[in-house]
Amino acid sequence: MKLLHSGKVRDVYADGADVILVASDRVSVYDVVLPTPIPDKGKILTQLSLWWFGLLSDVCPNHVISADDVPPEWSGRAIRCQRLEMLQVECIARGYLAGLGLAEYRSHGSVSGVPLPGGLAEGSQLPAPIFTPTTKATVGHDEFITFADVAADVGAEVGGQLREITLEIYRRGAALAARRGIIIADTKLEFGRGADGTLVLGDELLTSDSSRFWPADGWQPGRTQYALDKQFVRDWSSGLDWDRTPPGPPIPDQIVEATRARYVTVYEQLTGLSWPEEA
Amino acid sequence: MQCYDPNRLIDEVRELLRERGLDPAGSWTPERATLATGGAAMLLRGLGVTPAMDPVEGVVRAAAEPWTDADDRRAASGRV
Numbered sequence: 001m002k003l004l005h006s007g008k009v010r011d012v013y014a015d016g017a018d019v020i021l022v023a024s025d026r027v028s029v030y031d032v033v034l035p036t037p038i039p040d041k042g043k044i045l046t047q048l049s050l051w052w053f054g055l056l057s058d059v060c061p062n063h064v065i066s067a068d069d070v071p072p073e074w075s076g077r078a079i080r081c082q083r084l085e086m087l088q089v090e091c092i093a094r095g096y097l098a099g100l101g102l103a104e105y106r107s108h109g110s111v112s113g114v115p116l117p118g119g120l121a122e123g124s125q126l127p128a129p130i131f132t133p134t135t136k137a138t139v140g141h142d143e144f145i146t147f148a149d150v151a152a153d154v155g156a157e158v159g160g161q162l163r164e165i166t167l168e169i170y171r172r173g174a175a176l177a178a179r180r181g182i183i184i185a186d187t188k189l190e191f192g193r194g195a196d197g198t199l200v201l202g203d204e205l206l207t208s209d210s211s212r213f214w215p216a217d218g219w220q221p222g223r224t225q226y227a228l229d230k231q232f233v234r235d236w237s238s239g240l241d242w243d244r245t246p247p248g249p250p251i252p253d254q255i256v257e258a259t260r261a262r263y264v265t266v267y268e269q270l271t272g273l274s275w276p277e278e279a
Numbered sequence: 280m281q282c283y284d285p286n287r288l289i290d291e292v293r294e295l296l297r298e299r300g301l302d303p304a305g306s307w308t309p310e311r312a313t314l315a316t317g318g319a320a321m322l323l324r325g326l327g328v329t330p331a332m333d334p335v336e337g338v339v340r341a342a343a344e345p346w347t348d349a350d351d352r353r354a355a356s357g358r359v
Contacts, residue, residue: 005339012335012342019338031348085282085329086337088316090346099350135316136332136340143309145317153285153320153330189344193331197280202341207347 001071008033009042009209015080020070021204022078027251027259029233030244037253042077044263044275045207050079051271052205056172060165062201063192074089083204084192087149088136091162093170095129096185097122098212098225099213104144113146123185123214123221129170131163161199162191180269182228183219213266229266232258282331285319290302 001020004012013020023046025037046067053062063081070078092110094101102122104111109118112132120126135145135153151159160199166189176183188210190203204210213228227234236255242248251259264275295302304311320330332340 005333005342007339007342008344008348010342012339014335019334021338021342028345028348031352081338083334084337085280085331085334086341088285088320088330088332088337092346092350100354101350105353133293135313145313149317152317155324186350188350190337190341192334192337193282195280195288197329202338209347212347215295242318276298 010204017083019063019081019083020074020078021081022074023204023219024077027230027233029237029248031229032244032246032248034233034237034248034251036256038251038256038259038263040260040275041263044267045204045209046077046079047061048270049204049207051273052207053201054116055176056205057168059168060191060201061194061198062098062205063203081202082194082200084194084200086190086192086202087143087154087158087162089153089162089191090134090136091166091189091191092132092134092186093166094128094132094186095126095170095174096183096212096214097124097126098185100144101132101186112144113148121222123219123223123225129167129174131166133162154215158199165189165191165199165201166204169201169206177213177270178216180272182266183214183216183225184267185212185214185225208263208266229261229262232262280329281327282329283323283332284332284336285316285323288319288323289315289348 002014004014009024009026011022023042025039025041026033027038027041050067053064063084065080065081065082069080081217097105105116107122110116111130114130133145133150135143147163170187177184187206189201192200192202194200202252209231214225215228217225232255233251240249267275293303323330
């Protein structure tokens with residue numbers, strides 16, 4: 001098995017024709033990976049992603065081959081996946097204003113060419129979810145592009161499919177989460193083509209590393225929203241004499257435990273399943 | 280299905296242009312990058328080839344960092 005890449009929080013291995021995505025327990029805050037892992041974070045996010053892949057498999061086929069056929073040392077935190085010819089579009093759905101969507105709205109009153117009503121604030125819910133793709137250029141940086149750009153890149157038909165699938169997955173995921181007290185403010189999806197040319201959903205799905213999760217009962221437009229899982233780490237680190245550049249500070253035990261508990265809670269709240277503590 | 284990475288095509292065209300004595304895009308701007316990427320994808324489609332990233336590069340880029348980190352960083356950098 002060959003290590004292809006070690007990312008901030010996930011590692012990618014090649015195993016023959018397949019790739020294996022391994023989610024670590026590393027956690028990042030303010031864009032910096034901290035030296036202290038959060039036990040089980042990788043397993044929890046992997047299991048959550050698998051749960052969503054299963055639930056939403058009627059919307060689009062996905063790249064999951066097996067969560068069991070992986071080396072035992074990665075059991076629970078790894079997924080064996082198909083190799084896909086990846087489309088160079090990050091497909092983002094936004095239902096609320098945050099992050100780059102908020103910044104672009106403040107600059108232009110629109111996001112990815114989608115006009116939005118005036119008077120929206122940080123954290124505001126949008127009138128309807130919008131598709132805000134970015135391109136994955138190897139030069140420069142990933143940039144917002146319009147739907148017309150996507151259509152030029154991948155063709156109008158495929159572009160339309162990407163938009164519809166992205167928004168459908170977001171709508172269904174966000175609706176389910178809302179019933180369970182969690183706002184999914186936005187999410188990023190990746191698509192590729194299988195060997196037969198079929199559009200296939202790749203990467204991870206509706207985890208807190210690919211989406212913003214906010215507690216519904218604490219939602220208040222006009223301010224920065226609380227991150228449902230790693231807010232303990234953010235709050236703790238914001239009180240430190242740390243300039244938010246690497247290396248990050250070690251996380252105290254009580255913050256580690258509280259953060260782990262929050263990841264478990266989010267998993268259980270969304271899935272309705274109990275997290276097996278021996279996992 | 281024939282696939283080819285538009286980013287790779289851009290690199291190859293830049294090299295070709297240099298060989299012909301040109302100095303293509305000495306300074307990349309976001310607008311130029313987006314234009315070049317879109318143009319390369321359209322050229323490939325026009326030639327009957329599906330524009331897609333190399334499978335390894337595609338999955339590596341996707342798994343490189345949490346998207347939420349990237350989105351916050353882009354917002355903080357004011358690159359819109």
